[in-house]
Amino acid sequence: MRATLPFTAIVFAALTAAAALPAMNGQAELGWVQGEVAIRSPLVAPPIEGQPQARPREHRRAVVFFDTPPHRNDGLVSGRAEMRQRDATFDPHLLAITAGTTVAFPNDDRTYHNVFSLSKPRRFDLGRYAAGRSKDMRFERPGLVRAFCDIHAHMNAFIHVFDHRFYAATTERGRYRIDRVPPGTYRVTAWYEGVDQQTREVVVHPGAAAELDFVLH
Amino acid sequence: MPPLLALAAALFCGLAGLACPAAAQGLPQAPITWLGGRGFLSGSVSAATASGGTDTSFNSGDYGQDTMRLVEVTLAPSIALHDAAFLSADLRAAGSVDHSDWYFRPARLVIGVRPFGGRAFSVSAGLLQTPFGQAGRGYGRENLLVGLPLIYQYRTALQPDGSRGPLVPGGEDPKPYPYSDYGGYAAPAVSDSYSYSYATPGLPLVDTRGWNAGVRFDAGGDRLQAAAALVRGSLSNPLNRDDAAGWQAAGRVAGQPVVGLVVGVSAARGRYGRIARSGAPLHETVLGADVEVSRGYWLVRGEVVHSRRDAAPTIVTSPLETLAVTGLDVEGRYRVAAGLYLAGRVGRLRLGGAGGTSLAWDTDVTRFEGGVGWSLTRPVLVKASYQYNRRPGGTAREQLHRVALQALVWF
Numbered sequence: 001m002r003a004t005l006p007f008t009a010i011v012f013a014a015l016t017a018a019a020a021l022p023a024m025n026g027q028a029e030l031g032w033v034q035g036e037v038a039i040r041s042p043l044v045a046p047p048i049e050g051q052p053q054a055r056p057r058e059h060r061r062a063v064v065f066f067d068t069p070p071h072r073n074d075g076l077v078s079g080r081a082e083m084r085q086r087d088a089t090f091d092p093h094l095l096a097i098t099a100g101t102t103v104a105f106p107n108d109d110r111t112y113h114n115v116f117s118l119s120k121p122r123r124f125d126l127g128r129y130a131a132g133r134s135k136d137m138r139f140e141r142p143g144l145v146r147a148f149c150d151i152h153a154h155m156n157a158f159i160h161v162f163d164h165r166f167y168a169a170t171t172e173r174g175r176y177r178i179d180r181v182p183p184g185t186y187r188v189t190a191w192y193e194g195v196d197q198q199t200r201e202v203v204v205h206p207g208a209a210a211e212l213d214f215v216l217h
Numbered sequence: 218m219p220p221l222l223a224l225a226a227a228l229f230c231g232l233a234g235l236a237c238p239a240a241a242q243g244l245p246q247a248p249i250t251w252l253g254g255r256g257f258l259s260g261s262v263s264a265a266t267a268s269g270g271t272d273t274s275f276n277s278g279d280y281g282q283d284t285m286r287l288v289e290v291t292l293a294p295s296i297a298l299h300d301a302a303f304l305s306a307d308l309r310a311a312g313s314v315d316h317s318d319w320y321f322r323p324a325r326l327v328i329g330v331r332p333f334g335g336r337a338f339s340v341s342a343g344l345l346q347t348p349f350g351q352a353g354r355g356y357g358r359e360n361l362l363v364g365l366p367l368i369y370q371y372r373t374a375l376q377p378d379g380s381r382g383p384l385v386p387g388g389e390d391p392k393p394y395p396y397s398d399y400g401g402y403a404a405p406a407v408s409d410s411y412s413y414s415y416a417t418p419g420l421p422l423v424d425t426r427g428w429n430a431g432v433r434f435d436a437g438g439d440r441l442q443a444a445a446a447l448v449r450g451s452l453s454n455p456l457n458r459d460d461a462a463g464w465q466a467a468g469r470v471a472g473q474p475v476v477g478l479v480v481g482v483s484a485a486r487g488r489y490g491r492i493a494r495s496g497a498p499l500h501e502t503v504l505g506a507d508v509e510v511s512r513g514y515w516l517v518r519g520e521v522v523h524s525r526r527d528a529a530p531t532i533v534t535s536p537l538e539t540l541a542v543t544g545l546d547v548e549g550r551y552r553v554a555a556g557l558y559l560a561g562r563v564g565r566l567r568l569g570g571a572g573g574t575s576l577a578w579d580t581d582v583t584r585f586e587g588g589v590g591w592s593l594t595r596p597v598l599v600k601a602s603y604q605y606n607r608r609p610g611g612t613a614r615e616q617l618h619r620v621a622l623q624a625l626v627w628f
Contacts, residue, residue: 011568050453059279109439110439110440111439111476112475112476112477112511116555116556117555118555118592118593118594118595123554123555123556125514125552125554125555125556126511127512127513127514127552128477128511128512128514129513130476130477146595150593151295200442
């Protein structure tokens, strides 16, 4: 009886290692794309309606995505995301999600908000709802969805919906990283609101980073 | 911009949106910013047309134009001069779809300061909108239907000189009166005998589409807002220069006791004109209360306004008479689907007796309007409505049925 436990443990460890081996080999074959998106445009979010501000809030997050992903609908995680309504703005202003993701829109303000979109990939209207409440919307079709508030005309946001997992939103410093990319040559696009998007080609090598920077004007 | 060009531009954009939503998506979806975000520009182009020819009786608007057959272009630039100072304007050009009575004017042109930094208090001076009621809404996207609420549009028989139009049942629509070189309504030549010899549309209860020269104070937060103004001109007869009518004080306080409910009260008191021959000042006192309730896909607004205005007496040697009007407008909207809504409005003007008597000085008016609005994309809105007006006698028509269509592009 005493010998049974160590033996079982050894067998279990061996099986686990054997099972993990192909996956580890697969990981080793993958690379990743990373870089920086610099935005030279002076575009900023419009100030609060009717109240021009000398120092308006800036939105500097961009989206980088593969035009020619190695495969679609593979490894998609269509979970949940959140876009809050706070201080009469959408936070975050930009969201990048995979198709099938459900986005929650909580209202953190002490006034009514309304979230709606008339974009082709997803037309919806969540109606007016009060502070502390949240409503959900599921995004099935890929594309760019612009969200607005019916009550506060200056409130707007972007939701990029992808049918693949090869995309990333930049950090506020403009950095991005797209992981687990099979080796190959790809066309990659950087998008930022209100400016011309830029597409560049990148070669991904096994187990290595491919650096790809963008400058958007 | 010539009226036909503006009409063509609005209709083109609207039809482009109908034919190709993708093209309409390319229209500006938000105010245009410049100067690194210190300035922004919003605007709109709208064109409306209605059945039944030009109606300057029930739907007479600025300068006597038909508000349901109107082309309007607006531009609203704003610039932050400093953390605590800004310039703001609202420029409008409008004309009838079938007449050349085109005009251009600033509806607002102010310089403002926020003396206490981040606190929600500002002082603005210049040509500004008098704070009163729910009238901050404009002609275009804020208006649920094509026609305007009676309180803010319907021209009573009272003229800026205190005289009244004739009480003639039936008859033709009166001709639009000429506009003057200033921002208010042109007073027709006044006859010495007050014989009611002209049939021109007079003053509405409240006209906040016009502008007054003065100073305005705004304060408040999410739960409570207050605004007060001291202006030339008046609520019913906006003017940007001194016509010897004097100053008017106006104010509004609005609160939001619970989310989704806004309750407001307004008041204004001052001179709105003077009798041309004697120079006697004419005063008006206007009180208003309004409420807005919204929840989910519903929005309901109601407003009541009571106005008491001095008027020239029917006998020259008599003292001034007081003309009373009480107006009520209730409107609602229900969003059927994303971008599509149904709306309705009921309005009623009840005109009291003159000089404390039961002698009517004008006739009561009732209006119903129902319609639909459809946003093809966010900046392209098309509205269609049916409007019914009824007035038992008075200066012109007794009833009017209209079907109207409006295309609107805004950013």
